[in-house]
Amino acid sequence: MTSQEEITIEDVPSKQRDRLEWILQESFEGWYLMHSKRTLQHIELVRAAMSSGKPVGLVMLKILEGTIGYVYYIAVAKAQRKKGIGKLLLEDSLRLFKARGAQEVFASVEHDNVASEALFASQGFTQTGFSEVSKKHGNLHTVNMYREMLVVPGEILLRKAMAGD
Numbered sequence: 002m003t004s005q006e007e008i009t010i011e012d013v014p015s016k017q018r019d020r021l022e023w024i025l026q027e028s029f030e031g032w033y034l035m036h037s038k039r040t041l042q043h044i045e046l047v048r049a050a051m052s053s054g055k056p057v058g059l060v061m062l063k064i065l066e067g068t069i070g071y072v073y074y075i076a077v078a079k080a081q082r083k084k085g086i087g088k089l090l091l092e093d094s095l096r097l098f099k100a101r102g103a104q105e106v107f108a109s110v111e112h113d114n115v116a117s118e119a120l121f122a123s124q125g126f127t128q129t130g131f132s133e134v135s136k137k138h139g140n141l142h143t144v145n146m147y148r149e150m151l152v153v154p155g156e157i158l159l160r161k162a163m164a165g166d
Contacts, residue, residue: 007052007053008050008051008052008057008086008089009050009051010048010049010050010051010089010090010093011048011049011051012046012047012048013047013048013049013056013059015042018041018042018047020056021041021047021049021056021059022038022041023078024056024057024058024059024076024077024078025037025038025041025059025074025076027076027078027079028076028077028079029074029076033111036151037061037073037074037076040061040073040074041059041061044061044062044063044073045062045063045064046061046062046063046097047059047060047061047062048060048062048090048093048094048097050077050086050089050090052081056078057077057078057080057081057086058075058076058077058078058081058086058087058089058090059074059075059076059090060072060074060075060076060090060091060093060094061073061074062094062097062098063149064098064101064103065107065146065149065150066146067102068102068103068104068105069103069104069105069106069107069146070094070098070101070103070105070106070107070163071106071107071108071149071150072091072094072106072107072108073150075087075090075091075117075120077090087120088120088123088124091120091121091124092124094106095124095161095163098163099163103163104162104163105160105161105162105163106126106160106161106163107129107146107150107158107159107160107161108121108126108158108159109150109152109156109157109158109159110156110157110159111155111156111157112155112156112157118157118159121159121161122159124161125161126159126160126161127159127160127161128157128158128159128160129158129159129160130158131143131147131158134146134158134160
């Protein structure tokens, strides 16, 4: 692969998602691997970056309560990293969320995952926290959002406004 033009991004139907598990196994370990494999099978939307008809990366997405998007996982095959595939997947996700009317998008990354945090920052995501989110959405709503997002201790919550706040 020599350029990003050779990458296409497509929806992956539930019945075809098993073919993506190897990317998760190369990308995660422990709890994150277990959760990402389970999420892969049940999440409403999985998009795959394809090169020459083969998957080289994936993103798992969900709309929370109509106007809030959440990026669960972005994973890229080891041999394809540092080629802009993660950025393409995130850009595609943001376009999709915008088309579906999302007003804000969240993601969470491990506090020491500098590469992931930089990827999200490059697309306008900034760190946020429970108190900041609850000021906008209320405490109970925010607790429910955190539960659905599965933000765990040791993770940084990131947010991007999609429209005027």
